[in-house]
Amino acid sequence: MSTTETFEFNKDNLATYKEYLTRYDDVESALLPVLHLAQEQNGWLPDHVVSYISLLMSIPEIKIKEVISFYDMFYDVPVGRNIVQVCTNISCSMFGGREIYQGLLKHFDTGYLTPTRDGRISLQKMECLGACELAPCMRVNDDFVGNLDLTSAIQKLEELP
């Protein structure tokens, strides 16, 4: 428990948190949206964020850690500013999704989820992203980018801030 770093919601995140609570009949149901909110603010979900949320929503810490480690889109390791999820499922792998993923890894010289040296990009191997007509496709932060090949993918990622 790194006691040095602390985390709490900024003003409008706290407001959205309050609004989330009104949506559900109990507090626990709001855990996933709150974790999304915290991850947007902090980039990833380390222990001190977990203990803050655990205090805020009075949910045992181990339950929150379980949820974070269960889902693919919650990260308990530091990730880059931009998350790039490359689909490697059936329809996309037929059109070279895996070669694009390996190519991107080699090009940016990183591993699964480890950020590039300048902390810009984290590559993640994902299962079907539900955009099979754009095969092979990837998700850059929140939008789909389809009909890729290695060069267009690299070029797209170079433009990212």
Place this chain on the structure above:
Amino acid sequence: MKDTANNKDYALLSYHHIPGVHKIEIFERAGGYETMKECFKKEPEAIKEEVKASGLRGRGGAGFATGVKWGFFTKDRKAIKYLLCNADESEPGTFKDRFLVERNPHILIEGMIISAWALATQKGYIYIRGEFYQQAVILERAIKEAYAKGYLGKNILGSGFDFDLYVHRGAGAYICGEETGMISSLEGKKGQPKLKPPFPAIKGYRGLPTMVNNVESLAAIPWIMKYGAPAYKQWGTEKSPGTKLFSISGDVNKPGVIEVPLSTSLKDIIEIHCGGMRNGNKLKAVIPGGSSAPIFNAADSYLVKMDYEDVAAKGSMLGSGAIIVLDETRNMGDVLKWTLEFYHHESCGQCTPCREGTGWLESVFKRKEKGQAHISDIDLLDKTASSMRGQTICALADAAAMPTQGMIKVFREELEAYVMTPAKVMTKK
């Protein structure tokens, strides 16, 4: 985004050709929310009867008759109940819900309001998968518009009926597409399926009665209520009436989502609706209903009619209607490898047969990479798959086992050849 011109007269995509139909004014000018207003004049029981009469079957994958499912629901209108829309859609090859909701969120909202009125649920959640962020934003905006118009919230249209609808984003887990897995996820826990019985209709979200329906099933309700059940039964067969959204991907010239009546032949779908095979290659195999559906070889693909009965008769299942077309250049071993890698990654790890079984199935292909696989591993795959089926809480183990056994039944020689050749040795620099 492909948009077939002749969709005007079908149920789900009838508004798709109108630009900007995601705005509520344009949707209403095109006739949206009319049926919802009429439905509020009707008795909820009448609506349930109509849906039951229409023979609409669940479009998520199991194909269970929606009307019958509604029948299990408690009749006590005062009890606290929930209506959940399953928009998790992580079945490989499936993107019909995204296509539907992206362009026309209001048809889903209208369908949910009518269903809520029929089932008397006070609260509804659209559980959308975490990766569909833009679609969640579109839905959120559409719901705000509906609230502004008074179609949601307290005392809808002066009928004294309240219904609150919210979007709830998942966070990337295929297992949350399973009914009880989604309920666990909505309860803020790991998306691990719950023991059945008790079924969600009796004891679901927070231990209260919960009705879970797929996006496509709920979106079909407005058309059924508008034109009546007999009109809906004109399409498809007696047992599988109505139209179905098919998401076609793979080696076709125009992959995308089409809406065709059920029991349209697969041949027509590929040749007519999707512009035939890509660069004219010969068809080798088709996965008819998403990755958990056993594969068809070329012969069966040309004979089969896409409805629940005929596909099942040929040994597969219609599932979510995700057609993946494979031409002769494709290698079936790779397809099975990717499928099993998917299930190994997505197994929630609760039940032992599935948690260890999916890992073991995939390990055969990991051994193949190192050239240590042997022809007897095909029997190992078959034996493991058969010992996984029917042993677990949810159907993911079966969804991993059936395609394996299907592939072995149909393409055994190719698999044996595939298993015996190690990965391409990187001799070239």
Place this chain on the structure above:
Amino acid sequence: MILKADLYREHGFLKGLYLGLKVTMLSMLRNLFKHDRMTLNYPEEKYFYSDRFKGKHVLTVKEDGTLRCTSCMLCATYCPAECIHIVAADDSDKEVEKAPVSFEIEMLRCIFCGFCEEACPVDAIRLTNEYEMSGHAEQEWVADHYELAFRKSLNNGKGIVSTVDDKDRLKLRL
């Protein structure tokens, strides 16, 4: 040479005596001059039994010289004479996890049946072909793990390395 029982009756006393002693005399003469006697002049000449001989125990070691034994107590359980006493404790190397602090065999009580050798899952204990185990009374006759593993006769003190590599037990760990 079968000595006929009725020798004396048939040939009288002297001839019978001579026939009887002929065997011993011949072998005496042969031994005097041909030296293929059966007897060994212990300790100058020693008899070496084959490896199958069940003699004094040895605790085999791994390459790095530590005891192969994980103190799983199977030998102590299986021993009919109940003469094996092991005390186990945590091993510093997490990979090994458990190792014996003391491994004693009461040599007087042991019947050298070799059951311990059969019971051991990791070939940590074997019966060698050593048979020289004499000693004075006051020696308490309890062989501790130092004597069992690193006595002079075992590869002069460095212990016998067991071919069953530790990685075998954890073979799937690679």
Place this chain on the structure above:
Amino acid sequence: MTEVLKTEKVNLKWNGIDIQAEKGSNLLKAALDNGIEVAHYCYHAGLSIAGVCRMCMVEQDGNPRAFPSCNATCGEGMVIRNDTVKIKAAVESTLQFHLLNHPLDCPVCDQAGECGLQDYYMKHGQYDSQMIDKKVHKAKVQDIGKNVMLDAERCILCSRCTRFTEEVTKTNELGILNRGDHAEITVNEDLKNDYAQNLVDICPVGALTSKDFRFKQRVWFLDEVQTTCIGCETGCSVKVSQNKNGAYRVKPVYDHDVNGHWMCDDGRVIYKHVSSPTRLQNASENINGLFVPVAELGVQAIVRGKKPKYILSTGLTLGEYAGFFNAIKGSRAEVALYTLPNLGPEFDGILRRGDKNANLRGAKTAFDLAGFDSTQAGLDKVLNSISSSDVVYVVIPEILYNEDHFNTLINKVEKAGVRIALTPGETLSSLRAFNYLLPVPSFLEKNGEILNYQGAKRTLRAGLSYGETSKDVSYYGKWVNV
């Protein structure tokens, strides 16, 4: 109004055997209660149903799909089978799935001998595993506090421990992280609750083992004696594993009305003084701080003629009190009762109680019967009236939580001419104030009964004896008229 819940009995067939059970009760529980052997890992009578190990699959006539019997309820006339070919094959393959990524740790694992996997492997195993791949590795040998060691690789993820920390102690320390076959049992920082060693009992494999018992002994060398814990006034039913070298561990025994399936951590160490090397073996005399064995007659000679005063502890059995009182009947001996001070909350919500006197009610009734004053005032009266010509016998309490409260008693007794301590356990340094030490049997070496806080009788049974156990308090009571 207490309406007696008429538990309606239903009878059903299990593998052709007729069994009876309450209507709507758990099907697997009904089978196990009727002695039918059903393989199961995640079912535990004291916890909620998880239904994840899939070992207790059964078939029912008229139900096409096999289903786990732990999630089913008993109904009238159900015909259940779990010995059909299909179910046998299913259990065999499920067991192989359990063993797939299980490490080959049996030589170094404490659970060997009582491990769920070993037992069922012999009955349902497939014997030639077809697993030749690399096993999934997880964190091994973790010390997670409160005398519990965790080995996540051996864990079969039956989630009994996570349900225990969630439902029984409600402290939520254990959870299963990650997904699929990389799912791993982890603790949030470390264990904090006082019932942590129940985790060791409910874990069917060697994932959670006790640090106190770690590598001490193999379980097949131990045999068990069922007795009652004397740690506090709850009186939980327990079993102590022991052999001729000593006692090694204490485990709870299911006792419907007192402790259910559980037991607190304080009770886990009550065996220690029984077979400890410093246990008093025979009568001994205190020669400037050293206890030297002495003949009993010598002690009797010294005691003769002095006015005896007895201070009994609250840990003795009803039989001992009765035997003692009729031994000293008619003599001028004075008897008082030393009650241990309360420690911690009056009741900690699950089992442990603040009042640490195991047989307080039994002592009080025996004292009142014999006409002695068992209250603190009675004790003070006896203590103040001690003169140098008296001999004072003090029975040392077996479990001393609060040493200095006992030392105040010892200081008061110092005034007596002859001070004799009847010690059931170790010769503590604080006993140096006494002239003579006489051995009495400890709780594990005597048969008898005690009354717990509800006034219910709980039996103590004698296991092996590690010291002089033939002479108990009533034997020394007879010295009054020696």
